Amino acid sequence: MTTMVDSTPARRRIALGFAAIAALTLASCATQSRPVAQVGPRTITAADLVAFASTAHGQYAWQPDSAKRMLLDDLIRRDLMLLEAEQRGVTQDTQLVLVRHAAEQELLLGALTEQLAPQNVPVSEAEIATFYDWHRTEHHLQVIHAATPLMAGQALARLRSGEPFRTVATAFNSSGVVPPDGDLGWIPGGAMPEPLDTRIREARVGELVGPVPAGDNWFIVRVLERRAGKLPPLASVQAEVLAQLKQRKHRAVVQHAIQTLKDEYRVRLEPGGGQELFMRANRPAGDSTAAIQAEDSGVVLARYDTPAGEARLTMADALGDLQSQSDRPNFSSLPSIQRWIESRVVQRLVVIEAHRRHLNEVPDIERAIQDRVDSRVLQSIFEAQVTSRLHVTEDDLRAEYLRRVQSPTAPPYESVPPEVKEQLRTFVVEGQRDAILRVYTDQLKRKYPVTVHESELKRVQLPPPEIVPGMPQG
Helix, strand or coil: CCCCCCCCHHHHCCCCCHHHHHCCCCCCCCCCCCEEEEECCEEEEHHHHHHHHCCCCCCCCCCHHHHHHHHHHHHHHHHHHHHHHHHCCHHHCHHHHHHHHHHHHHHHHHHHHHHHCCCCCCCCHHHHHHHHHHCCEEEEEEEEEECCHHHHHHHHHHHHCCCCHHHHHHHHCCCCCCCCCCEEEEEECCCCCCCHHHHHHHCCCCCEEEEEEECCEEEEEEEEEEEECCCCCHHHHHHHHHHHHHHHHHHHHHHHHHHHHHHHCCCEECCCHHHHHHHHHCCCCCCCCHHHHHHHHHCEEEEEEECCEEEEEEHHHHHHHHHHCCCCCCCCCHHHHHHHHHHHHHHHHHHHHHHHCCHHHCHHHHHHHHHHHHHHHHHHHHHHHCHHHCCCCHHHHHHHHHHHCCCCCCCCHHHCCHHHHHHHHHHHHHHHHHHHHHHHHHHHHHHCCEEECHHHHHHCCCCCCCCCCCCCCC
């Protein structure tokens, strides 16, 4: 097979397509940073240059002067395109409001979660030893899963009336969380979520335990028998035990934080809201008249209190979330729909609470949100002005092949296999994309004046390059 190896120095970094341009959306890191270039009204600082260099991952030639120049050139192209997008009205696109909202939700969720439940949960040696000891005992379990406390109560009533555990389990275990017959087999202590795990370890053999809440679920459990487990020495598995225990403690703290938010903001699901969403979600897709949209805005699925008063999650809000997010409820299960509605409220509470704590004003978060918006703007302008102009012909592929395979013994172009032609196509597309982008941004330079402060550029100290395995250096 003929292999195309790109040995030109310029190819040691990713071709300047959208993927590279989108990665350049870095705002100024500090107002005091020295300006190295001015692009119309936008300023590129030394901090911008250093910040981007730290994320370049070996994509640039790392001779200091040439690296700085290439980095700066790409940042200038970024700002030129953002300025043009602004003038064309791309930045006013309603879709960008959704992009900003989604980025804000995601980033504030992470920031608030880290504040309420830090990842680095402290774990003592005594806790490690205790958690390890729990695994010394294995429990043969029968389990019934219920999505609501009401369903769990119904299952428990049937068990207490004398129905066999397997029969009741088969009637309730339809979600796939546990086996249909309820037989979970042998489970070591410490393997179940709390507080279920503690209840199992403390239960008598044959005793019905529950209903026990664990996250958004409810369980009824019976321990059929116990036996000693076979464990390797603690010293040989201490790292794994520590990781499991940290994850377990972190999950518990997160669940507690979510429940605290729900309690503080008094989250209430509207009676019948789940059924309303089920019926509306199954309405024909084309059924979206203005009257129906107004009706959706008036249907309340949940209520919660905020500092500004009572707030509502409406049908319109839920339908918007269904369209913009991959997380969808199981519409065959009413409890699943209700939990999904509650999760949409919790997502909104996180944003409210993060704003109350002024996390949205943290510079890194503000910058990251703007980066997401800029990335979408760049994607739009890049596709319109660069990608749409790409045109690869068979003659282009042949010329690329002849340029790369300069050997009298090389097979003719017509005989190369399809995978080699695809590789050639990639090279041609990269070349065309780079050329079109340069021509386009050169035109923009005549529209938006660019000034480079050479003396300041020389003073910039780039971070040492990250060594990427297999990448030529120097």
